[in-house]
Amino acid sequence: MVEFFQTHILPELKKKLNLDVEWVQSPLKRSLHDAEKGQIDVMFLLVKNPDRMKTFDFADEPYVTEQPGLIVRKDFNAGLDALPMSLFENKTIGQMAGSTVPDYFISHKIKSLFLSGNDLAERLSILVENRRIDGVFIHLYSVTDYIVKKNNFKNLRAVKITGVPPYPAYVVFNKSLDPAVKKEINQLLKKHRSVN
Known part of the structure; x- marks a missing residue:
């Protein structure tokens, strides 16, 4: 996932939006807390639930769906x-x-x-x-x-x-993130779907 974003998403965000992205790895609970406080703009591989849907905007399509x-x-x-x-x-x-x-x-x-x-x-x-x-x-x-x-x-x-349904996991956005950035990431995810 990280390699996919570093190879296919981040360079195009830099090129199209002149956006420098800092990749930070941290435990999920801390990342969720930091994202809720507006300190993280994008997170990877989150499963939807009602609380998260109140807090985050989800990408248009799941990044991956599997058991x-x-x-x-x-x-x-x-x-x-x-x-x-x-x-x-x-x-x-x-x-x-x-x-x-x-x-x-x-x-x-x-x-x-x-x-x-x-x-x-x-x-x-x-x-x-x-x-x-x-x-x-x-x-x-x-x-x-x-x-x-x-x-x-x-x-x-x-x-x-x-015997259980597969989970769709999404890229999620902080609700305050610029809509142009969300739109661009969604387009890039669709463009590179065959790679991931």
Whole structure:
């Protein structure tokens, strides 16, 4: 995602609008807070919910739509690359602070453990490895898979969640952002859709 924006979106914003963009990576909860205070103009890969729709303007189309994923121990239902949420009934699942809790967590009596910080993936994964929690939920399977591969977790794997709808994840804008910038980003996202 970052590479896509640095390659295809940011240079064109500079060229067309003479706009210098500073990329800042921070934990989701902090980013949401900073965006609400007007300190961040654009965020990536947010799932819509009623509160966020009051706070942000969403891009015209989702950046990506895909099944959610879980990071689980390799020995949990070994051999299956996709698992239903019913297997996690009455379990505890780690999530990124600030992320939305799916309705099916409630129906399956799944407890959420929220953490924040730049080392979030590592800390949550250690909790899974040590059997302190039963998995880590992420709204996009590709992000789950990336985290496992990037961190080379030996005893963990990424699985898709079946039987639930896929999530559309959007680029979102601070409501105070210049409409011309929003329009340009929307046009660039559509123009480069085949790349992402």
